[in-house]
Amino acid sequence: MAEAEEDFSSLPLPDRFVHKNWKVRKEGYEAAAKEFDLATSESNPVVRQFIQDSGIWKGVVGDSNVAAQQEGLKALCSFLQIAGTQGCTRTRNYTIATIAEKGLPSTRPAAKQNALEALMLYVETDKPDPVIEELLPILSHKQPKVIAATLDALTQIYHAYGCKTVEPKPVLKALPKVYGHADKNVRAKAQELTVEFYRWLKDAMKPLFWGDLKPVQQQDLDKLFEKVRDEPPPKQERLLRSQQAAKEAAAAAPTVVEDYAEEEEDVVIDLEPEFEPVDVLSKIPKDFGERLASSKWKDRKEALDEVQKLLNVPRIAEGSFDDLIRGFAKCMKDANIAVVTLAANCVELLAKGLKRSFAKYRSTIMNPMMERLKEKKQSVTDAIGAALDAVFASTHLQDCMEEILEFLKHKNPQVKLESTRFLIRCLKTSREAPSPAEAKTIAEVATKLLTESQEVQRSAGAEVLGTLWKIMGDRIMNAHLDGLDDIRKAKIKEYYDNAETRAKYKPKPVAPPKAAAPPAGKRPMAGKRPAPGGMKKPAPTVAAPPPPPVEEPAAPLAPKPTSRPGASKLAGPKSGLAAPSRLGGLKKPGGGIPGPPAGTASPRRPIVSPPPEETAPPPQPKLGLAPGRGLAGRPLGKPQAEPAAPTPLQAPIGLSLVERAELDELRAEVERLRRQNEELRGDRTKLTSQVHELQNQNAQLIEDHTRDVLSIKAKETQLVRARSDYEAAEQTVQNQRREVDRLKRELSRQVRATSPPPTDLADQIYTDTNGVGGRFGDSGYGTQGLHSRRERFANGPTSPGGEGKENFDGSLSRPGSNLSGKLSPLRADASSVRSGSSRGGGRISPVENVGSRIGGTQAAAGAESWKRAAEVTQNLKQRIELMKAKQGIGRNPQ
Template sequence: MADQEEDYSSLPLPDRATHRIWKVRLAAYDEMAKQFTTSPSDNDPCFRPFLSDPTIYKKIVTDSNVAAQEAGITSLVACLQYGGPNACQRLRGTVVTPLAEKGLVSMRAGTKQKTIDALLYFIELDTPDPVVEELIPILSNKLPKLVAGTTMALREIVKSFGTKTVSPKSMVKALPKLFAHSDKIVRAEATNLTVELYKWMGDALKTVLLPDLKPVQQKELEEAFENVKGKAPQQERFLLSQQQAASQGNGLGGGAVEQEEAEDEIDPIDLAEAVDISGKIPADFYERMGSVKWKDRKEAVDDLFKVVSVQRIADADFSELMRGLTKCIAKDANVAVVTVAANCIEAVAKGLRGGYARYKATVFPSLLERLKEKKQSVSEALAAALDAVFQSTTFSDVLEDILEFMKHKNPQVKQETTMFLVRCLRTVKIIPKAGEIKQMCDACTVLLADTSKPVRSAAADAMGTIMKMIGERAMTPYIDGLDDIRKGMIKESFETATVRAKPEKVAPPAAVAPKATAAARSGSGAPRPRTSAAGLKRSTGTPPTSSSRVSAAAEPAAVPPTTSHSRLAPPGARTSRIGAGSTGVARKRTDDHPSSPRMAGTSGTPPRGASSRGLTGVSLSTSTSSSSSHSGLSAAEKAELAELRRAREEWASTAGSLKKQVESLQADNLKLSQTIEELQLNNKQLIEDHTRDVLAVKAKETQLARARSEVDNARAHIGKLQSDLDSANNAAAAIQSGAVTRAEEIGDRDLNDGIRNVSPVSRTKSENLLPEEEKENGFAASAASRSASIYVSRSSSRAGSFSPISSSTAEGSDTGFGTGNAGSVESWRRAAEVTSQLKARIEAMKARQIRR
């Protein structure tokens, strides 16, 4: 109660605006709004405390009490409304973000509306970009209520000022994220903002936005777009700069956007971010484009198309890329490769737009020349590439090439080129010049007599489009000489043609006419004789001409000092000779022919056919009928008049010939320039081909050297293997012969031992047997059998394997002396078997050596 009873009115207003008691703040806000509203100007001292310290208003718009907050935002609106641009610029950077974050989420409808009004004033008093840049980051806030309120505020901004004033680029970029929000209120507000943007942007918005949305959302937006399609929006509020321009005479049409600006469509490319593709082109692109296999070239252009298929391309140097694609268009025999190459050119031209104009001279002739392809898919790709290239340049830049290829010997090229001309005429925004229209009509008139019907139809379409552009009356001179059938074809095309072109805006000549008149009046510094009233009136009413300036400059030479007025006027005439540039002689002609309506009175209009006047003021018309009107002139003046006429005719003929020469030289210069460009391009291509061929030759030489080295190594290896094989064969032969000889010796010795009786010597040898063998067998073996067994075992070990026959033979030979002759025969038989086994193993060893 003590706080409410205390009087705080003695405190300064800024202190009360930041007081801890909300009622004190509320009263301060109301008083602030009242002072701002009643202030005499935006420089009133009542604004100073709050503009010098913007943080005061930051606290005001974030007031914790909802009633005080609404009153504080109301005072902010009044401060902006009456404080002007100075208040806007001082408060904007500090206040906009907290104002949106606290005001747009308020539960009070009045607070929300006042917040939007304050934001609109921030835009109206200066520029919209800073305010929009402050609001866009809030769309990423985690609080759905704040995101929805900010989206609603952006919609009101677009609705009030339009996309011509407020750039929609940042809003369009944020829309996909809003449509993906989990809160349905946010998605609903995003839909409302999108529909409002569509009213201003048209189908350009669909091109940029819809591909990033879900199919269901796309369908909903399409339905919403259909409901507002065709409704032209009107700008409700205008920037202060626009209002000032309107007050100076450039009116804004009673609150509507200017018609010319309203008709301009927003380019979707302006809404997209530029992508730098120069570093994304495959490193082996040019190498694959030079491959002899069409599949390699097709894969190369396919990979390139994936890189260049973006809405906007950052400007860079694509000269080498365009030369490579142009070479593909001009020389590649595979239509699939040509089609994708044309698609790549179209994508780059659309992505660069105006920046692609410098490559036009490189690709344009090749595209037109390739129109000879009859396959529809190739023709469509080439036509789309031509249209994209045309969008990057002007009509005058492409017209010369079009007219040149309309004379091509191939009917397909003539037809497609003429159809391309029709597309250009229907999309160009400014009506071509009279000289260009004449060139087109002359070329189309020739094609109307072509033997191919499609060519004639295309020419008629071109003539009908030109007629739609310039009007039937202006087209009459070009179709007068045609027959009724061709005229009918042109009329049909004229009725169905649609054009966008308008006459080029030129400054009205009246703006410079007073200066020219003044210069003509003051053309001569010499004093002029006084004129009669009729002569003065006539001279001032006549528009200045170039001949009058010439006559004024040459006045001292035209009027001899001894000439009197009586020599120019008939007897009794109340007139005096006027100076150069006057109509003294013309007035005499009027006196001689008073019945002529052209000469009667004080009319300043010269007779038809009189293009200029000479030094004496006499018309230089070449008509023979005018000779009788100069009967009062002296012989010297007549001679001078004739001389002036002759000089004028010579000058006209000289000027005409010079003009033709200049035009011819310009055409020759242009052709030479094109020839130089083509030769330079061919030179570069030849250098590239030569470099590629040299590298290929070097690669082949390297491969050949490697192959020779491998052959030498193989030969050396084969020789080594051959020598090894020979050595093995010799060793095997030696082993075989030694084994046979040894076996025979053993066999003979065993046979003799078997026949011979056992002698004490044999018994003595038997005592030399190993003790192990004696213990194992329990009897003594014969020396012959034991020797054969030992040899066979050694031979088997040399061959690399153990022979089971050798052991059996040894066992068989150890039967003792009791066997007698039968044992010797058995030993011989076993020795023969050992020999055959040894031969077989030697053959196996040879085979293994050969395989190795």
């Protein structure tokens, strides 16, 4: 067994990688990882071996034994850290899919972590796009655990590198398919990935996939988004190798101002869906120009309608649209506003479809559209404004600045106002900050707008200054804001706080001092100092003739010539004197003649050789020239030593230290302001949400108050109606009462008018020969008669034979007696009845007639009195009949 182990350890690493025994493979992976960790570069033989044999890694990351697979993934991570871009590009086609299928879903946490780290290193070493392309097909895998593990890996990749480094669009387009998976773990991992996208992209990501989700899924995601909505913007945690190199280069150049890691925020994330370009130019009607020149506005409108339908596509193929643009520009002067609106809509669609390709048509269409902003109808100005925004999106701020500033001075107030608003939109949407000169021009024009008579113009000018202040910063804008009063400054500051811009002014980096070194190296013949610097090893072939030494510094060799000392003696002086001899016109140095060459060379020396490393070596050639022939060494050596070359370079070194200190302070201030800005942005977001909540509560309270007021008004209306009905009913009652009183008075008058004057009833009653009157009086008819009879019986005994006649007659004939008044008609009736009965032989009794008369009179007093009178009358009749029966009065006298 020991011999077998010795044989295994002696095997080359590639053979051990493919060995059938998993223990051998595992030991091979461990040994390879150690070799990779000890390697210093990708040129190491072990590393080169596995770079050349890149297909072997597929079996390593997909090893059937989980223990060996864990070590194989670890070995791959060590390999990727040292192999560089070449090792990454050669192996990723074999390994990424296998890692996703067998490494990420591993049950061992260490193997899973190594697999994820390998993917991270693939992204870091080269670029992330190929890694994402390899992982996307895994989202359609048949095993749910593989899909869930891949989604989790994508979440970790985007969390570490960010959506500004890793393109999010392909993964966003694949999300709806993942959300339709039957496994809940897959959907849960998809939600985590979506939330990570939301942290970077916010609502800008929704157009790519939101419409393909179910309403329930949208609601669940909105709840998850609420939890991370107020978080500060995320930052990239890991850098690519290219980003690391750029950061190190920026750190090595302290004179470069803009070397912050935060500047990576300027990277634009393109989330616009990709569409195939459509060839619109070939579909435009041939007679479009003729119809557009028609005198009938309906023909022009119909032609523009057709073109608008053709241009309404996401992307338009490039072509020659000059005639079309000229037609649209002509339509801007049309008298019909419908034609103008349609032309503006067509320009907007064309600019959005062509994107950057529309920039060449800007000068043709921009001026006519801005001139038409004088239209007072809002729908027309809105259409032109949208078209101008689309045109600006295809160009740059510097391209449009001249036209915008010209129209800001327009004599028409409407054109001036709309141009100002267009400038504000340009400043907010532009990703390029204006130069300080352009900012000064804009600030001057906007400051003039602050003195306009209309408040809307003054507000627009303040907004321009506030937005420009947000872009350019305090240093540049303070000079333009110093002369303004406090009220205007407060207004501008308000717009500054609320402005949201994409651009941020960055001062151009200061050129480093070593930039002057290449000219010194390229043109050594212009001065004397390069020659000694290039004397490190003069070429022996160039030393003989005088002119060629000019080219010596371009090919420096070893500093000490050993084979030809004579040549070295000649080469030194000639190489140093070639340029001065030509400049001064001297072939041989003289005692007083070297002055002019030195004078001519001295002012050029600092320019030709500014770097200190170039000026430090000159003393060495002087020492080398001393033992040789010094016929030209003395006169030229002194002029070269007079102006100290390092002296003018000390100032940049001192200045760079000051600038470095100032730069550090500025960086600290920028960082502090940036943190403060993030805090203020978070507070602003919270306050905005609170404001929205309070607005909703206020709207609810207003609604409740309105409902209560309406209810109160309804109750008041009902109360007024009830009072009106009550007053009407009371008035009706009063009228009825008055009517009843009137009827009573009328009835009493009629009764008095129809009644004869009161007469003595006793005369008629007692005129009857048979004594009916006496009996009638005794009968006590009526209420008054009964009372009088009771009084008579109470006063004393009465005679049944008629002794009470006097009392009865007295009571009836008394003038104040009520009964006499009431029974006065009875005498006439009784007499008429007696006469009638005597003539006709009727059986009707006078008493009956009197009873009926009294009943009719009492009927007006009410039903109760009538009933009582009827009963009394009936009793009276019965008694009369009894009396007649006893006395025989009822017979006819005939």
